[in-house]
């Protein structure tokens with residue numbers, strides 16, 4: 095195809111893909127099948143691969159990019175992101191309405207009612223129709239630049255469907271649907287990872303990931319609810335029409351918004367959703383009532399951070415009273431003794447509840463919760479509800495004060511309680527409860543993934559004394575397996591094969607599999623990006639660990655503690671002796687000869703000819719690596735315009751520097767060779 099023809103086809107495909115993306119993710123009304131849509135994307139991807147110069151940042155193929163090299167930058171909001179005053183009952187709503195009526199000197203006004211979605215507020219900025227920045231609310235004045243992550247949300251348009259204001263900032267709520275949340279937790283459970291507590295925090299955590307691929311996997315969504323700023327306005331003069339206009343531009347607007355003329359209509363809307371809120375695919379914690387006219391909004395103004403023209407009419411938290419039948423104690427993988435409430439089953443927040451969290455002993459006593467009490471249980475979207483407190487008036491005198499067992503409920507070891515830890519813990523790392531949980535985790539999907547060795551066989555292997563630590567798995571013989579009741583030759587062969595295969599899992603999986611406190615798969619990935627063997631990690635100091643972007647002091651301390659325990663080091667030795675790979679994948683045969691092998695680059699400042707991610711990709715393709723900090727291991731610091739403090743660090747350490755021209759020259763010469 096001639097170049098202009100290619101460009102035309104690329105433009106055409108992008109337009110079509112954007113249109114169908116909007117129909118599917120924004121309007122929830124697709125007009126083509128998934129496979130027809132996929133075909134368009136595949137064709138565009140092919141053309142972009144053949145003609146990389148035609149790739150633009152707003153191409154629908156470019157939702158998932160590289161992580162920002164320097165963490166999140168701060169963003170100043172063009173106009174502060176306000177919060178809302180609350181009304182907790184009808185009287186408070188009425189008071190708000192009367193205040194507005196008085197301030198507007200009796201003029202009549204319409205209101206727009208919207209559901210208050212419990213997610214996180216973001217501001218999206220479009221320049222000439224293209225998404226150029228996405229930011230979190232932060233403290234309302236300054237937030238974090240999370241553009242790279244927000245771009246991955248399919249219901250956020252990368253470019254507007256029609257021409258709009260040259261510069262446009264819209265605001266909305268990013269959230270995770272109940273369905274996506276349940277699916278994520280199910281996967282985590284299967285992988286032996288701790289469950290997330292509620293969709294709101296999970297959505298917020300997902301937006302603040304460094305790696306956009308991680309955010310992309312979380313299936314976040316958005317509803318846009320306000321115009322932040324529009325240059326050369328041309329936008330409507332009220333909330334309702336603005337939302338309609340934003341919808342035309344390609345934004346996702348809630349279908350449940352309603353225009354109300356009287357307070358009675360607002361109350362009807364509220365009551366309807368109070369009843370039906372559990373049928374919504376997201377969590378709504380109230381109704382936002384806004385004065386429709388922007389002129390009136392201006393006139394009403396803002397007090398502090400709260401506009402007078404809007405109010406959040408909150409739904410009451412869902413509470414219910416039931417009997418606390420007993421308090422059980424679980425021993426977790428980290429040895430913590432976790433008390434939990436065994437309840438008379440009751441429906442709350444749309445689900446039947448039989449159990450609730452009781453945090454720890456001190457919390458139980460502070461709230462004076464006793465076994466046999468009638469207790470108030472609250473579910474605010476959490477998976478596991480909370481016990482709020484006892485209904486003291488209903489006590490009979492037969493209730494029993496709870497006491498934490500002084501011995502581990504599983505292995506009988508004396509429990510320890512240190513003053514700086516809220517939890518009681520079983521100190522025996524060989525405690526079967528801990529070890530069973532650990533073994534389950536170790537063989538699980540995201541870890542060593544030893545198919546065939548599920549929960550049941552893990553239990554049996556422990557009970558039969560065949561494994562006492564995770565490394566023992568690699569010393570089991572087929573004969574031993576065949577000696578177990580109900581173990582057939584086929585399964586034994588499969589297990590043995592899978593154990594063998596698991597020896598070459600990537601380092602990050604092994605690290606995650608060890609079950610080190612606070613080291614989930616994401617942290618394990620981060621650590622193995624900077625350290626290339628278990629020995630390097632084991633030898634690292636807390637300072638060296640916290641140098642890794644994303645690794646905080648708590649995690650660093652946990653790693654150091656883990657490798658400080660003799661038993662744990664022995665397990666590592668046993669794993670090594672059994673042939674488990676404890677080093678990072680060695681570069682493959684051809685990669686080993688790449689010209690930048692062993693060279694580490696660090697970038698500072700802005701480059702004018704290429705994006706940072708492109709430079710990094712080129713360096714990696716030539717066998718080099720990149721780091722976000724200048725250390726002794728850094729070979730070159732690449733210095734762009736407005737360099738940061740890394741240049742000082744390089745000067746201090748005597749690191750060689752390259753300017754943009756030198757870098758390009760280097761890459762080009764090597765690129766030709768490679």
Ligand code: IVH
Pocket residue numbers: 176177178208209210211212213214215231267319320382401404406
């Ligand atoms: S309007 C002044 N509309 O609630 C207007 N906010 O407490 C400020 N929220 O930070 C926001 N749904 O994160 C507005 N339909 C909606 C909303 C909504 C959820 C959140 C938003 C804001 C918080 C205010």
